Amino acid sequence: MRAMNLVAVAAVLMSGLSTAAAAAEPDGKALYARRCGICHFADGGGTWMLERRLGKSQALLESRADLQAPYIRLIARRGLNGMPRFTRVELPDSDLEIIAAYLTRSGPRP
Ligand code: HEC
Numbered sequence: 492m493r494a495m496n497l498v499a500v501a502a503v504l505m506s507g508l509s510t511a512a513a514a515a516e517p518d519g520k521a522l523y524a525r526r527c528g529i530c531h532f533a534d535g536g537g538t539w540m541l542e543r544r545l546g547k548s549q550a551l552l553e554s555r556a557d558l559q560a561p562y563i564r565l566i567a568r569r570g571l572n573g574m575p576r577f578t579r580v581e582l583p584d585s586d587l588e589i590i591a592a593y594l595t596r597s598g599p600r601p
Pocket residue numbers: 526527528529530531536537538540541544545549552562563566567571572573574575577582590
């Protein structure tokens with residue numbers, strides 16, 4: 492009986508832990524949507540500006556295969572024309588790394 496209870500307690504603890512780990516590691520797509528989407532989704536000012544400057548194929552950051560993490564970090568920290576810079580308080584390094592990994596991921600793109 493006691494062993495059964497321990498197993499049950501362990502199962503509850505472990506499910507709690509994995510939920511906590513998932514919350515601590517926000518998914519890149521969601522973070523990108525929250526921090527960058529307002530300008531970089533289809534109707535955003537960033538998308539519009541990039542289309543004008545670089546052409547339609549470069550407009551949507553999420554569809555690009557040429558972005559490199561150091562460039563994304565640089566633009567996010569310094570800004571670029573109409574793109575505001577993000578301080579480390581506004582956007583912690585850990586969040587920026589997750590976003591950079593999302594934008595430079597390989598594999599199928601939406
Ligand atoms: C307030 C609007 C706004 C937000 C928020 C924003 N951007 Fe931008 N971003 C822009 C604009 C506008 C440009 C185009 C600047 C230009 O080309 O003159 C741009 C350009 C860029 C570029 C350069 C692309 C290239 O090919 O040169 C990168 C990379 C980028 N943004 C990443 C991000 C990331 C990552 C985030 C979120 C952390 C973000 N942006 C949030 C407006 C925004």
